Amino acid sequence: MLAVRSLRLSHFRSYQSLDITPDTRPVVLFGANGAGKTNLLEAVSMLSPGRGMRRAKTQDIARTPEALGWKIWAELHSLGQTHQIVTSSEGGARTVHIDEKVTPQLALGRIARLVWLVPVMDRLWVEGAADRRGFLDRLTMSFEPRHAEAVLGYEKAMRERNRLLKDRVQEPSWYAALETQMARFGAEINTNRDFAVDRLTAAQTDTSTSFPVADLEIEHTSQAVSADDLELAFAEDRIRDMDAGRTLSGPHRADLRAVYAAKEMEARLCSTGEQKALLVSLILANARALAQDFGAPPILLLDEVAAHLDADRRAALYDEICELGAQAWMSGTGPELFEAFGDRAMMIEVSERNGASEVQIS
Amino acid sequence: MQERAGREIEQLVDLMARLPGLGPRSARRAVLQMIKKRGQLLEPLAKSIAEVSATARECMACGNISGLETCAICNDPARQNGEMCIVEDVSDLWAMERTSLFKGTYHVLGGVLSALDGVGPDALRIPRLVERVHQHNISEVILALNATIDGQTTAHYIVDQIEGSNVRITSLAQGVPIGGELDYLDDGTISAALKARKAF
Numbered sequence: 001m002l003a004v005r006s007l008r009l010s011h012f013r014s015y016q017s018l019d020i021t022p023d024t025r026p027v028v029l030f031g032a033n034g035a036g037k038t039n040l041l042e043a044v045s046m047l048s049p050g051r052g053m054r055r056a057k058t059q060d061i062a063r064t065p066e067a068l069g070w071k072i073w074a075e076l077h078s079l080g081q082t083h084q085i086v087t088s089s090e091g092g093a094r095t096v097h098i099d100e101k102v103t104p105q106l107a108l109g110r111i112a113r114l115v116w117l118v119p120v121m122d123r124l125w126v127e128g129a130a131d132r133r134g135f136l137d138r139l140t141m142s143f144e145p146r147h148a149e150a151v152l153g154y155e156k157a158m159r160e161r162n163r164l165l166k167d168r169v170q171e172p173s174w175y176a177a178l179e180t181q182m183a184r185f186g187a188e189i190n191t192n193r194d195f196a197v198d199r200l201t202a203a204q205t206d207t208s209t210s211f212p213v214a215d216l217e218i219e220h221t222s223q224a225v226s227a228d229d230l231e232l233a234f235a236e237d238r239i240r241d242m243d244a245g246r247t248l249s250g251p252h253r254a255d256l257r258a259v260y261a262a263k264e265m266e267a268r269l270c271s272t273g274e275q276k277a278l279l280v281s282l283i284l285a286n287a288r289a290l291a292q293d294f295g296a297p298p299i300l301l302l303d304e305v306a307a308h309l310d311a312d313r314r315a316a317l318y319d320e321i322c323e324l325g326a327q328a329w330m331s332g333t334g335p336e337l338f339e340a341f342g343d344r345a346m347m348i349e350v351s352e353r354n355g356a357s358e359v360q361i362s
Numbered sequence: 363m364q365e366r367a368g369r370e371i372e373q374l375v376d377l378m379a380r381l382p383g384l385g386p387r388s389a390r391r392a393v394l395q396m397i398k399k400r401g402q403l404l405e406p407l408a409k410s411i412a413e414v415s416a417t418a419r420e421c422m423a424c425g426n427i428s429g430l431e432t433c434a435i436c437n438d439p440a441r442q443n444g445e446m447c448i449v450e451d452v453s454d455l456w457a458m459e460r461t462s463l464f465k466g467t468y469h470v471l472g473g474v475l476s477a478l479d480g481v482g483p484d485a486l487r488i489p490r491l492v493e494r495v496h497q498h499n500i501s502e503v504i505l506a507l508n509a510t511i512d513g514q515t516t517a518h519y520i521v522d523q524i525e526g527s528n529v530r531i532t533s534l535a536q537g538v539p540i541g542g543e544l545d546y547l548d549d550g551t552i553s554a555a556l557k558a559r560k561a562f
Binding site for chain 2: 181
């Protein structure tokens with residue numbers, strides 16, 4: 001079981017303070033627009049490495065006008081162990097303590113696996129490739145937390161190479177040194193992404209689900225996928241890349257293609273509801289696969305999850321979440337959207353009073 | 363007069379607070395302690411700082427900092443054993459020397475390659491390194507650079523520059539630190555340690 005069993009916030013977004021102790025059931029947050037539901041989900045998302053589900057800068061998270069910084073305390077049950085996580089920022093970089101020891105953010109990935117679905121992702125299949133790549137990388141990180149290091153390493157080396165290209169630096173050894181590292185990290189990224197797609201595919205087909213199966217494929221910008229081939233390709237592309245002032249091909253340009261299998265239709269051409277259903281399908285497949293690989297399904301953060309889903313699909317989603325035993329944190333404007341849960345979920349009403357969010361457990 | 367003395371002390375505190383590892387509070391405490399122990403700390407420190415300021419210089423050969431044009435390590439014939447250790451900074455050289463294990467010579471790069479920070483090969487002491495490797499009968503170059511992207515880029519660049527000159531190129535091992543507990547190590551370090559495992 002992977003679940004947040006206690007959550008305290010201080011000066012986090014609209015919350016001056018918050019102290020809740022969820023049980024292992026799914027958590028439903030309902031309330032009016034602007035009450036602070038998404039802020040609470042974002043706080044939970046900060047229990048994973050990175051900038052959380054809004055990709056916000058640490059200083060933007062602090063409650064205003066106080067601007068005192070922010071702090072999150074959480075008790076996390078993970079595979080039979082209880083961990084105390086404290087993460088905070090006083091305006092600068094965020095710090096993480098696990099069990100009272102300062103740790104790098106990446107260590108969070110070893111004990112907590114989180115996957116989220118937010119409203120901006122409803123247009124994932126029709127927007128640019130960068131968002132789909134980010135989605136794929138987040139799913140990949142849930143299987144392989146070290147994927148984050150490979151992505152960061154690749155991007156850092158690529159930024160260095162791009163600067164050389166932009167400045168038209170003629171220094172083959174310098175390019176080669178950077179390309180060696182880009183190739184090593186790039187090959188790792190490709191392997192991890194392929195693994196994630198294989199696991200998602202298997203988890204979609206090996207089960208009975210009410211959600212449509214998505215046939216997934218990673219589209220590469222070139223044939224080069226292995227470290228040796230990537231290194232060679234980067235070297236061969238230097239002149240072209242120099243004219244463009246940036247690296248034009250590599251894992252940073254890959255795209256995730258999805259086809260609605262039953263209709264043999266590209267996801268981008270499907271209806272809005274079908275596109276959302278495909279996304280939910282992948283999130284559930286990810287949870288099923290992680291339950292096998294990691295030993296517990298991830299914590300799911302599903303913001304405004306009911307949007308674009310009809311009543312039957314909503315009920316099916318809630319049934320699958322309960323069957324998985326995943327602690328899902330979901331938000332929506334009204335409790336009626338979650339009626340199908342019955343007493344299988346913990347209902348929390350979020351409201352705003354005197355400029356601060358507060359919660360009440362129903 | 364009182365005000366003047368106060369301003370000078372504040373200036374000293376400000377300067378001390380700019381040093382690595384010190385903040386305004388610790389700088390103030392250090393300055394206060396020095397003033398209280400004027401004869402034992404403040405005056406010898408002032409004299410010592412003046413002497414170091416007048417004599418400290420970079421070794422022409424390796425980039426180490428000492429009071430000589432060529433540092434004691436480079437001047438020691440016993441250390442001309444064909445092994446040369448490449449480090450980013452003088453502090454890394456001093457860290458290596460604390461082990462008293464390495465008996466060869468050093469080469470201090472003075473940083474690492476970083477296009478984003480505008481640090482290229484010529485801003486470092488890489489051309490001088492290549493020259494030294496070729497001129498001084500070096501048989502082994504040990505890369506003791508940090509395991510960061512910039513550190514490793516610099517390592518690859520150096521390898522490219524000196525490869526083919528019949529020099530053995532090695533790098534420091536990566537893995538479990540002495541006294542380290544596996545449970546607290548990151549996955550990358552454990553992987554590196556596993557890959558570099560040796561017979562017990």
